[in-house]
Amino acid sequence: MQTSTTATRGTRDSRRHTPKADMSGVYQRAIRESFVKLDPRIVVRNPVMFIVWVGTIVTLLVTIDPNLFGTVSADAGNQRLLNGLITLILFLTVLFANFAEAVAEGRGKAQADSLRSTRSDTVARKLLPNGSIQEVSSTELRRGDQVQVVAGDMIPADGEVVRGIASVDESAITGESAPVLKQPGTDISSSVTGGTRILSDELIINVTSDPGQGFIDRMIALVEGAERTKTPNEIALTVLLTVLTLVFLIVVATVSPLANYVEAPTTIAILISLLVALIPTTIGGLLSAIGIAGMDRVAQFNVIATSGRAVEACGDVNTLVLDKTGTITLGNRLADEFIPVNGHSVEELAQVALAASVFDETPEGKSIVQLAEREYQAKVGFDRSTAEGVEFSARTRMSGTDLPNGREIRKGAVDAVKGFVRSRGGKIPAEIDEAYARVSRLGGTPLAVCQDGEMYGVIYLKDIVKAGLRERFDQLRRMGVKTIMLTGDNAITASVIAQEAGVDDFIAEATPEDKIDVIRREQNEGKLVAMTGDGTNDAPALAQANVGVAMNSGTQAAKEAANMVDLDSDPTKLIDLVAIGKQLLITRGALTTFSIANDIAKYFAIIPTIFAAAGIGALNIMGLKSPQSAIISALIYNALIIPALIPLALKGVQFRPLTANQLLRRNILIYGVGGVIAPFIAIKLIDLIIPFS
Amino acid sequence: MLQGWIQIGLTLLILVAITPLFGGYMARVYQEEKTFFDRILNPLDRLLYSAIGVQPKENMTGWQYARAAISSNIVMALLIFFLIMNQGWLPLNPTRVPAPTWDTALHTTISFITNTNQQHYSGETYLSYGSQMLGLGYHMFTSAATGLAVGIAFIRGLTGKPLGNFYVDLIRSITRILLPISIVGAIALLAAGVPETLAGVVVVPTLEDPAVSQAIARGPVAHYEFIKELGENGGGFFAINSAHPFENPNGFTNLVQLVAILSVPSSLIYTYGVFANNIKQALLVYLIPLSILVGFVILTAIAEYNGNPAVNALLNVDQAPNLEGKEVRFGWAQSALYAVITTASMCGAINSLHDSFMPNGGFATLSNMFLQIVFGGQGTGTAYLFAYLLLAVFVTGLMVGRTPEFLGRKIEKREVVLASFLILLVHPIAILIPGAITMAFPDQLSGISNPGFHGLSQVMYEYASAAANNGSGFEGLGDSQPSPIAIAGGAETSTTALWWNLSTCFSLLAGRYIPIVSLLLLADGLSRKQPVPETVGTLRTDTGLFTGVTAGVILILGALTFFPILALGPIAEAFLISRGIG
């Protein structure tokens, strides 16, 4: 978890955009794209805009010949001008909607381009079964092949390190310039990604992906939006918008005979204008841009989501399952105090603790060495080269040192060490439990230390809760999101940390299986669960969770099981992802509400003026100049509101961590009530400005 | 004037007051809890279950429920069609009425099986006592009970319970609700003067000119009259419905009828509250239709009180109530109240002629039928109201940053498809399309009696009434075939009547069975969803804020669709009258 220290604070803005996309030219490209997207085969995917597009063609026809569908007016010239204007505005409406989508896509495209530049073909040294090396193109590598890479090489494909230790520059995907150490066997740092560069030494790598399916390939596809499918929510909304469009199609199509009956006939161009004004073009034009922008916001945040569905699900998350270590507390617990027992002095304990930790490369082990040497001047009293380090394992839950003289020094979980002492025929002093309890009460982790059957005491490892987390958990609680902390610590320690950090619940002495159990339990209550993980044994839980975020530093298995990968490997980002998901949904809802609320004003602008012959002119409460001016004004508003709202669609509605009711009140006021009022003002203003009588 | 408002206010107060009592009772009935009549009714229920072959505990899926509803309705319809087509020789025909034309019989059958009771016939001259009592009166129970059953199944699904069994709900609706109340209500009407006899017409010489005779039509009216109101059927025994002095002789019967009409749909909202264990939400939701209803009553009553300015000028007064098509005993207040309540509730009975109302009345009655939720139809009105709530949850619920949910159940694609189709699309299809066809060929198809804007309102009213399963008419259309007696006397059948009979059949069926199936599938899907626990992040739907939002959604999505019709119909007519006519 080498990067976890970098990301404790940090708002979205302070994080790097990676890889750096070249944003210049996005707009030029978007304008070009807007025209490409006029292809009916593309427009038809958006039913609302398709209707507008068809309407444009019909109005174009009646511009060419106003009397195409029966004589409407003796004054064909005037009619042609009006129809021409309507055609132009409708055309712009479609174009604006295309532009919104193109701009949203543009960012991703730019990012994809810079990624693609890293994915050039390289020559790979493939190890043949007979041990010889064959040079092949990287595109010929298949899953299961073994390759050798040496300093300066581009790693040709995703894979697992099987031999060697080397430092690798992964900045191409993470933006982090400090090289990362890669070696076999360790869960975390044995996976390498194609396109990154090896800086020193050499590695033998077992290829884990076929060409075109590597991590970078998938990233390119994702940011580019090539694999973008509509999310469930977007589909449901599209259904509603399609139904509304159909409804208004029926309304407008049937109004003509009615108007003729009451001797207030109207023209087809005006009916099409009415239709376009009434159907939800605003949200229809911006809907896909909102979705793309949501994915993009996640990407800017240096998280790669495998699907929009996952981003959307973030907003719905009810429960966050968080590992204590690395997420809630700093990854490293530091030795803070030695508590001797059995009549040993603190110096003796320091001496033994130091001996137990000399081979321990973990931050905890190093902090023990530091504390013993600095505070108690302890010295290593044996020859390191003949002593043997005992690695920590999940089974023994101890580590230590076997001295040349045959003595076995151990440190580890108190229970485990107690067991060890008993097995060597030693006694367990009662003080050990007191010390254990004391450390636990402080929220620390107690490590017992012994030499053979002799218990020496307890090391107090202090856990440090990351700054600012408490406030974020409070925010989450206000949004109705519950946090559960998972820790291998005992219940007392866990509860102290839980309280200090402000999480809602915790599971102590948790095993990897507990992780999946807690997720299932929450899901059985109907909740959506998000979690982060990095190890291979996290993979099942990541797959089970509704939102599983794998750390980029994690194993290939974890990354494949998750639906998001955090390139910064910062577990606290989960909290930001919840906000991004909510923001996406809010933006969609707000613009839908706005779009539908606009209809009132458009009705009042158009209906009274076009049916003025029916004597309902008094309904023209806006006092618009003329039927022509009313229609043109409403259509201009209708068209301009799309580009006007593009920034909002791309940036998202500002999200505040409020309760649902507060959010609803606020957004209804802005987008609902505002959506009713705004067009009245805007249409009136346009009517005043345009020189149409 | 004040007196009129007092009676309106008191009537509405009575309606509101019985809501919790009756709603609570219905909840007990459908949750199979103990009720007052159990000792007599339990054996009756068991007898009926075994006669039908239904296991009372058997739950149905939405699709099974819908199939049971539709298949039983088809058989019931066949029975009534047979009765009407053969009334000429069947018993109980003291007025010797032959069978009507096939299209009249078909329209009448479909109109009654859909709980609409749109009448393209006159009770006196088209139908025998037998057809009315054994046929139409029968459907008044079953179509109302079908609606109630569907409404209850919807409420069950919405609140996460199994949908229940159609036949059990059908039977319990009749034996626990419709039948016992009808017996009491019919006796009250009888006592107040509504006839109940199998004897035929009385012909008497008139007092002023004994050379001229008066025919006093009678019949088994009282029992028919009450279920007509309680089941929100609305099909009168006599041509002129509850304006007829035998159907509705005085202020007492009028009050009884108004209460009966609105009691089931308004109380069912309370029943929902019991099922959902959230009375607060039920009461808040109740405020939506109640406030629309009150608004429409005021709008209508003011105009009827002030009267027709053109006639007032002829009478040399500033104000005289518009009594055209109204009975003296009801006056402007009870007539306006009745018109709004009967169109709000999809009953469709009338005690005055809506065609002759001032445009305000046309606006209110048309809007009621477009909305269908101002308490709305038997069972279906409440279901529509909650379908609107689902849509409001979907449209605005996103704004709290979660996938919208109602009662802990996510509103997803399937729900949006069914709800939006149901409440947004069926109505325009069933009203606007046939309406536009008729208006495109007014001379050939409609036979409109009033010119201009009002004629447009007449046509759209007819289809709105059919699609909303209301049944009242603006009338004044060439929608009736000549009576069988006239045909026997050599009258020609009419093409406009054929068009009306068949085209409204389309609206009737579309307005009834598409929603029934959609509602049941919607409820079925919701009941199967895993509920999401409520947190502070959940949008609460039982707040005043959300209720207001729902009202806004109803206004924009439900009402604005029909704004062009309202603008070209009653609104244009109102401007015309204010400018002065003829």
Added chain:
Amino acid sequence: MSFAREASRAVRSTLALWVLTAMLYPLLMLAIGQIVFPYQANGSLIRNAQNEVVGSALIGQPFTSDRYFNSRPSTSSYSTADPAADEGRVLQTGVSGASNLAPSNVALLDRIRGKGDPDPEQAIEGEIPRLQQAGIQPTADLVYTSGSSLDPHITPAGAAAQINRVATARGLQPNQLEDLIRQNTDGRFLGIFGEPGVNVLKLNLALDTL
């Protein structure tokens, strides 16, 4: 569920509920009506001293002469016809119905104010000219047709407007008539619901017994 079972349930439910709601229920009500409320159940018929039916207390009759209080205009002339010339077969079944004229319809105004026409067939006398000719100050109920065309009532104001005319024709004191009107006025239910109406048939029957 099999189609046969579905259909069988549909048929059986149809028949079982038919017996209950279309036979047993009406029979019960017929029995109660005929036994407990025979007067109302048979149409509230009014009989004269000879026990002959002269009308119904709930159904109006046409009156236009100056010897009687006039009733409201009716589109079906109160379901009356000349038995010798009843082409419409009105007397076979009885009828009811309304004008269905919209407030914006000129035909409504023409009916009320009258319309001259060279063709006497096309000319309309008009309610107001008719009433004015008869010396009656027109009231709304007397110019508008009723809903049922059988309305038994006129408003107290409509009755009061006719007192002088009837009193003159019959040689009675107006205050006698006022008493009669009061006796034959049906009030509101509980003094609240509905509008008071003067029952024209009962009033005129009472007039004849004076």
